[in-house]
Amino acid sequence: MSNSWFLIANPTSGNRNFSKQWSKIQQLLKLKKIDYYFVFTQFSKHEIELVQAAIQKGFRTIISIGGDGTLHHVVNGIMLQTYIKTSDITIGVIPLGTGNDWIKTYNIPNNIEKAIEIIHQKKTILQDIGVLETENKKVHYFNNVAGLGYDGYIVNKLKSLKKLGGISYVLAGIYGLLFYKKSTFKMSFDDKKLEESCLMTVIGICQFSGGGMQFTKNVNPSDGLLDITIAKNLTFFDMVFNLPKLYSGKIVNHKKVETYKTKEITIIPQNSKPFIQADGELIGTGKVTVKIIEKAINFIIN
Template sequence: MSKSWFIIANPIAGNRKFSKQWKEIKQLLNNKNIDYSFVFTQFSKHEIELVQNAIQQGFRNIISIGGDGTLHNVVNGIMLQRYAKTSDITIAVIPLGTGNDWIKTYNIPNNIEKAIEIISKKKTIQQDIGVLETSDKNISYFNNVAGLGYDGYIVYKLKTLKRFGSIAYLLSGLAGLLFYKKSVFKIIFDDKIIETNCLMTIFGICKFSGGGMQFTKSVNTTDGFLDITIAKNLTIFDLIINIKKLYSGEIVHHKKIETFKTKEITVIPQITKPFIQADGELIGTGKINVKIIEKAINFVIHSTY
């Protein structure tokens, strides 16, 4: 097996010029004597094919260069391949994207030089991975946060607003407040059946989503449980007056929000077919089943975590 790193880079991630960033990345990797091969993505979800080819060739260390979407696709490539145990694979991240929510949980700076310093130390954690299945049997894996309802609508709107950079999350959130219509969700897990008018249901492994918002409570990325947040009949007014709590994580204590931990959950929208998102990527609409896969992949994290 190769001990070299295999880099998968998304040249259109973020809003700055990639060619300048790539020159800096290569120089810093060379300075740290980090051995690597690299390839650039050429189309949507190309990472899945590239990472599978790399693992087949013997690589077990992958660097994802881009945003949360790039990392999501790298993770899906690892989980879908059959050449090696997923727990034998290690992922590191050099963040270039718009949101970069996954890195926030592990105190990884949104800075190329500092991210490479962290890679050189190679402190790892074996993190849980979520797997969700839509009503049309579409399977997708996630390493951060997934959900359906309001947050799925935000991701849907974000696709047309990304040119505005980090403010795009706020703009798409405002659009959701104005246009998203709540639906009745039937939520089934353990011995519970909850049927309620619901703004959104969140499935969390890590803490942050939507550009730094925190909808999950008491997150532990290796405990083998999904952190579930059910935001019930929250209104536009509720969200506006609690905007700071969305970013501090205090929103989970709101009287219209319930939190749970479980290993598997099914959500069945009763009226509409709301958008489903995983790690900020749209993956379908309607009914969803979500499970946890314990300690599935190794991730390089900050030494202070």
């Protein structure tokens, strides 16, 4: 059994016809002679339970079929279990979600056939994983990008817009720029203590978030460092005029944006309790401490 892949599929990911996509996935896996066992998620965060049960049964290779949220919960299932070392686990991804931002860092196409070919080739990277502790002492893990402020606000707004597909990110972003009220953050990391009026603070391991935007600079997902981007008092017009730079990554060179690298950061909002998001999933509000776990999980990449 341990030589088989354990497939976790989220039937509600994206806006596609899942039954049609699932039939295609099964055919392609058979063509590649990939032996597998599969389960479908039945409720929110079900991936966590499914992954932990699979690991105890001897599975060490897992395929996440869905979007960034599905992968996020698979990663949390691996990190929360204490049965084996997390670095003994390998994850492959077949993207079916709306955003699919994690795959962009590794040039994995948003294409079922090509994604399965990449899994078949089994090229891996041992990637870092971030861990967030919220003010209620709850722990969450993330494999892509986390943050609080404006990005958490638009993730919350996305819940009602995702049915519109990829355009939902743009609509939520515009809505947030019009209505989100900036927060003052106290931030401490290394020997620095900052207090800034912020649109948002982004903590990255990988490169893309928000449907392809790039807020992190010179990213290396295995360097043992968190990539911090502090977007200070950016206005609606700053964001609109610099829209191409949000997608090219050049926004990090804006005079109102600062970037840092560190292993741990604590962020304390002063005048509000903004949403905290991790990999596009809301995990809490208010104060958060973020740390890095070096080379935690193997991922299959292009």
